[in-house]
Amino acid sequence: MPEFNNGCKLRLSRIQSQAYLTRHMNQIPTVAVPTIAIAGSRDRFPVRRIFCVGHNYADHAREMGAGPERQPPFFFTKPADAVVDSGQRLPYPPHTADLHHEVELVIALGAGGSDLAPLSALALIFGYAVGIDLTRRDLQAAAKKSSRPWDMSKGFDRSAPIGPLTRGVPPSAGAIALTIDGNPRQNGDLREMIWGVADIIAILSTYVAVAAGDLIFTGTPAGVGAIERGQRVRGSIAGAEPVEVTFD
Numbered sequence: 590m591p592e593f594n595n596g597c598k599l600r601l602s603r604i605q606s607q608a609y610l611t612r613h614m615n616q617i618p619t620v621a622v623p624t625i626a627i628a629g630s631r632d633r634f635p636v637r638r639i640f641c642v643g644h645n646y647a648d649h650a651r652e653m654g655a656g657p658e659r660q661p662p663f664f665f666t667k668p669a670d671a672v673v674d675s676g677q678r679l680p681y682p683p684h685t686a687d688l689h690h691e692v693e694l695v696i697a698l699g700a701g702g703s704d705l706a707p708l709s710a711l712a713l714i715f716g717y718a719v720g721i722d723l724t725r726r727d728l729q730a731a732a733k734k735s736s737r738p739w740d741m742s743k744g745f746d747r748s749a750p751i752g753p754l755t756r757g758v759p760p761s762a763g764a765i766a767l768t769i770d771g772n773p774r775q776n777g778d779l780r781e782m783i784w785g786v787a788d789i790i791a792i793l794s795t796y797v798a799v800a801a802g803d804l805i806f807t808g809t810p811a812g813v814g815a816i817e818r819g820q821r822v823r824g825s826i827a828g829a830e831p832v833e834v835t836f837d
């Protein structure tokens with residue numbers, strides 16, 4: 590990790606006058622909207638925001654040290670440009686020696702609203718996909734211990750590989766699984782979700798107005814664990830296109 594101490598602090602008053610610091614000031618940049626694939630289509634789905642639910646399967650909540658009782662869902666976020674298509678080779682992320690996989694059902698919203706009832710929430714769904722909520726578990730553990738934000742443990746570059754979207758409302762039951770180099774690591778069923786998709790969208794919409802382009806990671810079953818360099822990680826949900834990425 591580079592050192593950022595007072596000894597290397599830039600002396601801005603002197604440097605600000607130098608021409609090389611103004612080379613990007615003349616043109617307003619163009620910023621691309623991140624997108625994800627749609628199964629059976631060449632069109633791409635634009636990503637507005639990424640929300641994630643924590644502890645939505647009781648056996649995973651227990652493995653993370655939380656109680657099994659049903660509590661209201663809690664949310665965290667990743668930046669929209671954390672999305673990665675299936676089939677990519679990814680650099681092992683910096684600042685971690687404990688990169689974890691969490692396979693999850695991802696919901697994509699085609700419309701939005703606030704304070705929604707669960708049935709109206711279901712009507713907003715564009716489609717669903719398999720995602721991997723990549724987590725720098727060592728940074729998350731340190732953040733939890735010091736009551737600091739999770740952002741850098743969850744919302745880093747390329748932290749959200751997502752397979753192609755299937756249009757329609759996701760099944761409420763069916764296998765959700767993850768393998769590493771073909772070996773089973775996570776095996777669950779969507780029916781084990783503590784909060785279902787309709788409830789998650791409805792409750793999220795009381796905290797923020799949800800909108801078209803929003804993605805929601807709906808939590809992971811038990812069996813999360815470390816990914817080593819060179820390994821191939823594959824997430825699957827019955828009836829959806831899988832997601833697969835390999836780490837350098």
Ligand code: MN
Binds near residue numbers: 641643722806809
């Ligand atoms: Mn997760």
